[in-house]
Amino acid sequence: MNLTITTTVPSANTRLIRLSGEIDIYTSAQLKQEIAKVLSEGVRFIVLNLSSVEYLDSTGLGLLIGTLKRLREHNGNLVIVSPSVRIVRVFEITGLYKIFDICATEQEAAEKENLQL
Amino acid sequence: MNLTITTTVPSANTRLIRLSGEIDIYTSAQLKQEIAKVLSEGVRFIVLNLSSVEYLDSTGLGLLIGTLKRLREHNGNLVIVSPSVRIVRVFEITGLYKIFDICATEQEAAEKENLQL
Amino acid sequence: MTDKMEKLSDALLDLAVVTLTFPCSAEYVSIARLAILGIASRMAFSYDEVEDIRLAVGEACTHAVERSVVADMRAPTNDGHGTITIVSTMTINELTVEIKDDVPTGFPPEGVFQDPVGIDIDRQGLGALLMEILVDKVDVDTTPNGTCVRLVKHAHGV
Amino acid sequence: MTDKMEKLSDALLDLAVVTLTFPCSAEYVSIARLAILGIASRMAFSYDEVEDIRLAVGEACTHAVERSVVADMRAPTNDGHGTITIVSTMTINELTVEIKDDVPTGFPPEGVFQDPVGIDIDRQGLGALLMEILVDKVDVDTTPNGTCVRLVKHAHGV
Numbered sequence A, B: 001m002n003l004t005i006t007t008t009v010p011s012a013n014t015r016l017i018r019l020s021g022e023i024d025i026y027t028s029a030q031l032k033q034e035i036a037k038v039l040s041e042g043v044r045f046i047v048l049n050l051s052s053v054e055y056l057d058s059t060g061l062g063l064l065i066g067t068l069k070r071l072r073e074h075n076g077n078l079v080i081v082s083p084s085v086r087i088v089r090v091f092e093i094t095g096l097y098k099i100f101d102i103c104a105t106e107q108e109a110a111e112k113e114n115l116q117l
Numbered sequence C, D: 001m002t003d004k005m006e007k008l009s010d011a012l013l014d015l016a017v018v019t020l021t022f023p024c025s026a027e028y029v030s031i032a033r034l035a036i037l038g039i040a041s042r043m044a045f046s047y048d049e050v051e052d053i054r055l056a057v058g059e060a061c062t063h064a065v066e067r068s069v070v071a072d073m074r075a076p077t078n079d080g081h082g083t084i085t086i087v088s089t090m091t092i093n094e095l096t097v098e099i100k101d102d103v104p105t106g107f108p109p110e111g112v113f114q115d116p117v118g119i120d121i122d123r124q125g126l127g128a129l130l131m132e133i134l135v136d137k138v139d140v141d142t143t144p145n146g147t148c149v150r151l152v153k154h155a156h157g158v
């Protein structure tokens, strides 16, 4: 089980990143690289679709928290889209659901942040 | 991963058995018991739906071969329905696809053997 | 190869070795299958090849469990607490899986699996056939104290 | 408990023990997760509880791998060929999983994971938090030659 990352560029300051697979200590290196690249391009909004992610551990959560901090420092945001029941549980038990914006669909995320996806 | 067995009784000499899960040395004991019960009831036709079976090993194959023999001895048949690509591969590499009747749907199995399902 | 030499060559070749030990009993075979799925998935095997390896290892374990049942019936003094050890060695293009049991040999299965309903056939033959088809090489090493089945599968890339 | 006593009590209680050994490196953690999934699935845990155990064991392994990376950086003479051993003991109503590594201790991680892009946060705190939440009991036993994390989860039936 690996991680597949598909990034699309709806606009200069926005990225839609769709993930599929498992986010763990092995695969998060790859995700970190992609996010660092996106951040270096001056992006302010990342919409992260987790609908096909089956596993998310503390390395993945750490990456998401760090990305959220960076984006919010620039008045941007990281919006999580469509996590599975299992991943929602991980956000809930860690209390992290309070700091992340979680949307049911990409459409909802776009409306929330007033983005074109 | 366990095995779930759901048997319906379309007519006195026919059983439709739907399986879900894995057929291995652990779970096949359960399947063997069910088939033995069905055979003891004088059944001549068994339609075995494997569409939700993810794993089938030699214990499962052995059981199917033995059941087929018993039913054919009584001018009956065991018809396999809708095995996954993976299970089809197991029938193919063992050459067993030549001795079993394999149908795509329960409907096709019913028509083939002239059964009411 | 001695243990010492084995260790040395492991270090030299930087082989990745994963070892799994579990009770030689039917309900644990699925654990072995999941572990081997994880191992094969980390290598350059196609989906079909991964499933082939899973089935072959499952067959080897099943064979060990069936021999254990026979040995327990034939020699009830046997404590019935055998274990299976699976040693998987990964190189860039080859997976070797050794399935070792501590089931005493010399107890032919004839008769033990006799089934009043008549729906049991020669499963061990089928299992051996499957292993031969599913992997590139099968070696069986039998000693009085147990059996070691060695399966080798080459990875050609995906 | 001595090794001898442990063996004795295992035999008496008929404990089921599954042992997995693999290289202490990021790419093998998924193998451990699959094996533990198979183990927990065999017990009276709900789907959510099985997933909780999988994540907790994953976190313990991840922690070991991260400490191994730190130790290798701080003490390059370290051969970097550590292993993780996971011992799972099943009883009718309790699963105990021991995750043991041979990573030398005493190398604090501060600074090693410093990230020029600034998107790395304190993952080890998160991992420890997750383990505490996910299972009923977490014990960490540190010696100079390695760490053993013991996780216990009660099965209440499904």
Ligand SMILES: Nc1ncnc2c1ncn2[C@@H]1O[C@H](COP(=O)(O)OP(=O)(O)O)[C@@H](O)[C@H]1O
Binding pocket: B065, B066, B069, B094, B095, B096, B099, C120, C121, C122, C126, C129
């Ligand atoms: N691997 C196989 N490939 C094809 N057919 C098989 C295989 N194994 C068993 N069979 C068929 O299944 C039937 C039942 O097997 P078995 O009980 O071993 O035969 P027998 O009743 O002759 O001892 C046999 O007639 C054989 O044709």
Ligand SMILES: Nc1ncnc2c1ncn2[C@@H]1O[C@H](COP(=O)(O)OP(=O)(O)O)[C@@H](O)[C@H]1O
Binding pocket: A065, A066, A069, A094, A095, A096, A099, D120, D121, D122, D126, D129
């Ligand atoms: N387990 C947690 N639950 C809730 N919030 C957390 C958790 N871990 C980290 N955070 C939040 O994520 C942010 C970033 O974490 P971290 O980098 O550790 O903080 P800091 O930048 O203050 O060192 C923190 O401000 C904290 O509020």
